[in-house]
Amino acid sequence: xxxxxxxxxxxxxxxxxxxxxxxxxxxxxxxxxxxxxxxxxxxxxxxxxxxxxxxxxxxxxxxxxxxxxxxxxxxxxxxxxxxxxxxxxxxxxxxxxxxxxxxxxxxxxxxxxxxxxxxxxxxxxxxxxxxxxxxxxxxxxxxxxxxxxxxxxxxxxxxxxxxxxxxxxxxxxxxxxxxxxxxxxxxxxxxxxxxxxxxxxxxxxxxxxxxxxxxxxxxxxxxxxxxxxxxxxxxxxxxxxxxxxxxxxxxxxxxxxxxxxxxxxxxxxxxxxxxxxxxxxxxxxxxxxxxxxxxxxxxxxxxxxxxxxxxxxxxxxxxxxxxxxxxxxxxxxxxxxxxxxxxxxxxxxxxxxxxxxxxxxxxxxxxxxxxxxxxxxxxxxxxxxxxxxxxxxxxxxxxxxxxxxxxxxxxxxxx
Amino acid sequence: xxxxxxxxxxxxxxxxxxxxxxxxxxxxxxxxxxxxxxxxxxxxxxxxxxxxxxxxxxxxxxxxxxxxxxxxxxxxxxxxxxxxxxxxxxxxxxxxxxxxxxxxxxxxxxxxxxxxxxxxxxxxxxxxxxxxxxxxxxxxxxxxxxxxxxxxxxxxxxxxxxxxxxxxxxxxxxxxxxxxxxxxxxxxxxxxxxxxxxxxxxxxxxxxxxxxxxxxxxxxxxxxxxxxxxxxxxxxxxxxxxxxxxxxxxxxxxxxxxxxxxxxxxxxxxxxxxxxxxxxxxxxxxxxxxxxxxxxxxxxxxxxxxxxxxxxxxxxxxxxxxxxxxxxxxxxxxxxxxxxxxxxxxxxxxxxxxxxxxxxxxxxxxxxxxxxxxxxxxxxxxxxxxxxxxxxxxxxxxxxxxxxxxxxxxxxxxxxxxxxxxxxxx
Numbered sequence: 105x106x107x108x109x110x111x112x113x114x115x116x117x118x119x120x121x122x123x124x125x126x127x128x129x130x131x132x133x134x135x136x137x138x139x140x141x142x143x144x145x146x147x148x149x150x151x152x153x154x155x156x157x158x159x160x161x162x163x164x165x166x167x168x169x170x171x172x173x174x175x176x177x178x179x180x181x182x183x184x185x186x187x188x189x190x191x192x193x194x195x196x197x198x199x200x201x202x203x204x205x206x207x208x209x210x211x212x213x214x215x216x217x218x219x220x221x222x223x224x225x226x227x228x229x230x231x232x233x234x235x236x237x238x239x240x241x242x243x244x245x246x247x248x249x250x251x252x253x254x255x256x257x258x259x260x261x262x263x264x265x266x267x268x269x270x271x272x273x274x275x276x277x278x279x280x281x282x283x284x285x286x287x288x289x290x291x292x293x294x295x296x297x298x299x300x301x302x303x304x305x306x307x308x309x310x311x312x313x314x315x316x317x318x319x320x321x322x323x324x325x326x327x328x329x330x331x332x333x334x335x336x337x338x339x340x341x342x343x344x345x346x347x348x349x350x351x352x353x354x355x356x357x358x359x360x361x362x363x364x365x366x367x368x369x370x371x372x373x374x375x376x377x378x379x380x381x382x383x384x385x386x387x388x389x390x391x392x393x394x395x396x397x398x399x400x401x402x403x404x405x406x407x408x409x410x411x412x413x414x415x416x417x418x419x420x421x422x423x424x425x426x427x428x429x430x431x432x433x434x435x436x437x438x439x440x441x442x443x444x445x446x447x448x449x450x451x452x453x454x455x456x457x458x459x460x461x462x463x464x465x466x467x468x469x470x471x472x473x474x475x476x477x478x479x480x481x482x483x484x485x486x487x488x489x490x491x492x493x494x495x496x497x498x499x500x501x502x503x504x505x506x507x508x509x510x511x512x513x514x515x516x517x518x519x
Numbered sequence: 520x521x522x523x524x525x526x527x528x529x530x531x532x533x534x535x536x537x538x539x540x541x542x543x544x545x546x547x548x549x550x551x552x553x554x555x556x557x558x559x560x561x562x563x564x565x566x567x568x569x570x571x572x573x574x575x576x577x578x579x580x581x582x583x584x585x586x587x588x589x590x591x592x593x594x595x596x597x598x599x600x601x602x603x604x605x606x607x608x609x610x611x612x613x614x615x616x617x618x619x620x621x622x623x624x625x626x627x628x629x630x631x632x633x634x635x636x637x638x639x640x641x642x643x644x645x646x647x648x649x650x651x652x653x654x655x656x657x658x659x660x661x662x663x664x665x666x667x668x669x670x671x672x673x674x675x676x677x678x679x680x681x682x683x684x685x686x687x688x689x690x691x692x693x694x695x696x697x698x699x700x701x702x703x704x705x706x707x708x709x710x711x712x713x714x715x716x717x718x719x720x721x722x723x724x725x726x727x728x729x730x731x732x733x734x735x736x737x738x739x740x741x742x743x744x745x746x747x748x749x750x751x752x753x754x755x756x757x758x759x760x761x762x763x764x765x766x767x768x769x770x771x772x773x774x775x776x777x778x779x780x781x782x783x784x785x786x787x788x789x790x791x792x793x794x795x796x797x798x799x800x801x802x803x804x805x806x807x808x809x810x811x812x813x814x815x816x817x818x819x820x821x822x823x824x825x826x827x828x829x830x831x832x833x834x835x836x837x838x839x840x841x842x843x844x845x846x847x848x849x850x851x852x853x854x855x856x857x858x859x860x861x862x863x864x865x866x867x868x869x870x871x872x873x874x875x876x877x878x879x880x881x882x883x884x885x886x887x888x889x890x891x892x893x894x895x896x897x898x899x900x901x902x903x904x905x906x907x908x909x910x911x912x913x914x915x916x917x918x919x920x921x922x923x924x925x926x927x928x929x930x931x932x933x934x935x936x937x938x939x940x941x942x943x944x945x
Binding site: 486 | 620632723822830831872874
């Protein structure tokens with residue numbers, strides 16, 4: 105089996121690596137049954153004369169809310185604590201802002217924890233190797249969590265593998281849209297503090313590896329549009345409209361993955377996820393950040409859970425022992441100097457994406473082309489129906505800020 | 520009726536812009552409010568329409584050979600336009616301070632943007648490209664663009680109390696060999712025709728409907744250190760640009776520091792910009808060699824699809840070379856009037872500042888091995904303008920935003936619940 109731990113972040117036993125690859129294989133099989141294509145392979149080693157591509161990446165900030173309510177409101181929604189994380193952080197990148205009290209007692213942002221790690225990977229390790237998952241959590245959190253905090257029980261070793269998955273799902277991972285877990289009563293989002301107050305790994309079902317594989321396979325077809333007897337490359341509007349999945353056009357990640365893969369397939373290339381499959385954070389230009397007019401201290405920008413070029417975690421901001429706060433960091437954008445008040449601004453400076461491989465281009469047979477009808481028009485990403493959840497969420501936030509109502513809120517995490 | 524992009528953006532397949540270029544900057548005089556500035560612009564717009572039709576102010580009854588000129592005129596509204604009293608529209612999002620260029624340092628020079636390797640030239644103490652309005656004129660004859668400048672002055676000078684002042688203008692032209700002053704081909708990897716409008720035109724939004732269908736113009740007046748450039752050998756130049764100097768073919772490898780292009784490029788008997796080279800070769804391929812990835816063309820285009828997503832950082836460029844006298848050696852200043860159109864200036868600003876892109880780089884290439892690359896380009900002017908769409912019935916594009924009489928004012932933007940950026944640094 106081809107894939108190592110995402111980011112090569114952990115030393116996996118052969119057996120655990122096998123289990124992880126089975127997890128990936130299951131996610132692939134579920135999608136490939138419906139979208140079967142020869143242009144996508146789950147094995148990067150199967151590609152002829154493969155070369156890496158760094159072209160499938162996107163800004164980490166949530167795209168859809170900006171279409172619906174504008175950038176300023178999108179920032180407010182995204183930075184709305186756990187509510188914002190669970191509602192709008194849907195670009196394979198989730199974050200939490202940790203807060204602390206300053207000398208005056210005011211609660212202020214201290215650090216941002218950004219994660220692009222798949223819940224499926226953590227759940228797989230939690231099922232088969234409780235010691236390793238606890239070590240991973242300890243490394244990420246800076247303190248060793250109890251078994252109760254990870255599994256809700258004192259001894260996960262006494263549970264079966266399936267029981268551990270359910271227990272870990274309840275407490276830390278959520279159900280990830282897995283039917284078995286839903287039937288078992290696992291909620292969509294976890295209920296334990298480890299992944300509510302902190303960003304341990306991604307939990308939103310839409311940020312799952314099955315969705316990643318789906319949008320990649322969806323793009324891995326020889327689509328074309330025929331105009332005046334000439335075959336041309338389909339546009340994003342053509343592709344997403346033809347399959348009635350226009351919602352995929354309205355964020356950063358999905359169209360970039362699907363159309364990035366399709367762009368290579370159209371030229372005859374076969375595509376695979378490079379080893380290790382994962383979602384990775386490209387290093388930003390730190391020159392746009394400063395503290396007291398100076399570059400940020402090195403220990404304010406901590407990448408982890410991977411290697412250079414394949415990090416899955418970023419902790420950004422001053423350490424506990426430093427008197428500064430996140431909003432003491434200045435972000436220089438254009439002619440503006442902004443205090444860094446949350447994660448949204450940081451995510452706009454990050455690029456996220458999987459590492460992929462493309463095989464040597466080969467001719468596409470006439471019978472392989474899938475001719476699409478050209479789109480009737482440009483897909484509207486600000487339409488009433490698709491924007492309703494975002495606009496409703498904004499109303500809730502505005503009500504909360506105005507103090508007119510007391511909607512469901514989550515406690516602000518503190519360090 | 521659907522709003523349309525203004526003329527002067529040559530994005531349609533097969534269209535080539537005129538060879539000559541002028542960019543004029545207009546300041547609203549003290550005490551002038553937005554409707555008064557708009558009335559003056561309406562007068563200028565009518566004058567430009569007359570010029571395009573062959574009619575000229577001081578030659579009543581005479582007819583100019585306008586068809587030879589093929590002149591287009593485009594109007595942009597800058598940040599200062601939205602600070603005029605009586606303006607009907609809020610400053611659009613793309614003119615927020617975070618999407619504008621920094622000012623030059625009072626003593627001269629200074630960074631164009633934090634995180635960019637572009638600096639203002641040491642003798643630039645004020646950026647002249649930040650007025651309330653800009654007018655882009657493109658034509659097939661130099662006379663046509665020169666005349667537009669002079670006629671603009673005439674129209675304003677004839678007013679007893681002119682609302683606007685022509686503060687400066689920049690001229691340029693395109694070379695007929697499709698190269699720039701650094702001798703390399705330029706503009707080859709511009710957006711594919713089918714992708715252009717989706718990257719250029721501002722899409723529908725909820726809070727700024729009056730700019731939907733318009734675009735943002737970004738302008739940079741970039742001087743080139745030609746002595747420094749010519750001090751580099753051909754290999755270093757090719758690795759800085761990412762193209763073969765003679766053929767224009769993309770560099771795909773640099774084994775042993777020797778740049779190499781695809782041997783199949785260009786197709787025998789053709790030039791790089793001609794079919795069938797355009798599809799396979801004009802846009803450089805994605806490469807793995809770090810030395811090639813550091814080149815300008817690779818930094819500026821990471822091959823991200825779709826171009827409609829601002830994260831692709833694709834822009835539509837129209838560049839015009841300039842040459843002007845300068846006192847210092849070599850006795851002239853050669854450079855590029857860089858003009859780009861995009862649905863948000865964020866595309867360009869992120870391209871110039873992001874890590875792995877042009878962030879911290881001046882132009883591209885190995886600046887450590889070749890330090891003069893770090894100051895190859897210097898900035899003499901920089902500005903961002905919103906280019907309002909053409910709306911039937913409006914006296915000129917964007918007139919409603921200025922509160923020109925007879926037009927329904929556009930809806931003001933919905934107030935956001937977070938504060939905007941802090942004031943610019945000066």
